[in-house]
Amino acid sequence: MQTGVKTVQVRDVAESTVCVHPTAVCESQNVGGGTRIWAFAHVLDGAVIGQRCNIGDHVYVEGGARIGDRVTVKNRVMVWEGVTIEDAVFIGPGVIFTNDRYPRSRGLPEAVGRYGHKGTWLVTTMVRYGASIGAGAIILAGLTIGRYASIGAGAVVTRDVPDHRVVVGNPARGSCWACICGVPLDDNLCCPRCKRRFRLRADTLAAAE
């Protein structure tokens, strides 16, 4: 679940237990140590969840979904088949992913043929390392959310989001850039909190040397 990213130990001792709340249902055999699954959550068989994640109340993780290490999945999030979330991502409360661009009921005769095999409807989504998706945001199917990108609360994301980009609104539009630590950069592309500096070249933000 890493894409060229060195994993850093954030605690001294790796925890080996998966904690599942008594009211939650965890049917997956692929949940990493130190991960906690809270009340009324449902993790289906075939879902993959890494180590030291926090899976909130009422979350749903479908078979075929992949979640990396140290990911925070706040309450009520739904992660469908076809969605991949890299390490150290924050998924805010009530965020909705999707995996079908033109959904119809499978009980509609004119549409039922489309659901015969996944190639005709299933579209994948990727959330890259360190990104943050704000409360209640909706991510249309087929998109990539870049590393350290920050999706504003309530945004409806209809296009790919570059690394470090902050997007807000419906449809979501770029508003500014976010530091690795999450704080918006100032006009000089400097983080007012941690003082990291960045530069912009060909619409791509990178750490300044």
Added chain:
Amino acid sequence: MQTGVKTVQVRDVAESTVCVHPTAVCESQNVGGGTRIWAFAHVLDGAVIGQRCNIGDHVYVEGGARIGDRVTVKNRVMVWEGVTIEDAVFIGPGVIFTNDRYPRSRGLPEAVGRYGHKGTWLVTTMVRYGASIGAGAIILAGLTIGRYASIGAGAVVTRDVPDHRVVVGNPARGSCWACICGVPLDDNLCCPRCKRRFRLRADTLAAAE
């Protein structure tokens, strides 16, 4: 639950059983055969659900709500009293219906009189045959969503939506037209996927002869 629509058998053998997940609560006596109700869902006494529906995790269906046959109700949807959903509709994950235009707490003394009987606050909603409501969309009370209409993910619908119309945004605005199969029509009102042709007359879309 049909409005002049011939029901088509989409499977050879009618299923007669209602499947209710062990963690779900189904208090209604009016759920049709072949319908499945998934984890942590709650169907209240007085709710009506047709045959072969799929009612996802964490769904809530209130007494007085009516859902037709072969309807897909994805996870976390809430269907309130006053909402009617015709056959073969797709309700995306996290969709929210409403049934009160000017809600206040019933414990607010100045508003409590309004809640004495339903005629002063309850407003009904209709979702017509074959329509599709995208993930996280919100439908204000008192509206009709037309046949085969497609509501975009995250749309906030404040006006009636005509048959086949695609609407997106907050507030939702018309963007294009959808085929019966769900795919947006091209500029010639032809479906790029299934090749059905339509024509537009007096703002109403219909199949071309």
Added chain:
Amino acid sequence: MQTGVKTVQVRDVAESTVCVHPTAVCESQNVGGGTRIWAFAHVLDGAVIGQRCNIGDHVYVEGGARIGDRVTVKNRVMVWEGVTIEDAVFIGPGVIFTNDRYPRSRGLPEAVGRYGHKGTWLVTTMVRYGASIGAGAIILAGLTIGRYASIGAGAVVTRDVPDHRVVVGNPARGSCWACICGVPLDDNLCCPRCKRRFRLRADTLAAAE
């Protein structure tokens, strides 16, 4: 839980029991008499809920959240630490509060320091007496929703909302004014339903003498 507001008895006899649905989990010792907690809801230790509230299905109330008396909390609402809701408020279905402006995963090494103590990330929210928050609205952290304000369904609230103000959209903008009873005022600042009259002075709405 009152801010200069006289509590009015809306029923003759105070109810003393807390009703908790068999599937709900209530870990708080601070829930007032007459309050009902419905299916699959989760009220954590340290949450404070007043008397005669209605806490809907799938609701989550975190330790440190404070809810007053006679509050309606519809299904699926999440109330986090740092959120205070005064008496007689209506929180619509699926409303999302937040308490962190720049969230990152606590497993992201560059952000973990920010989560060492609450002063560096926890931002509080206040919902004042008699307000109403429409279905699916999202309230950014650090805001105050004024008395009798009405937040439209699906609004994404990014700024404080004055008393009686109606806001809609993403981001939410003022659209008109609401009466105490919830109905929008006409152009003369009179309520078409209950005939209360108001006046506007220095952008503040108050009852006319």
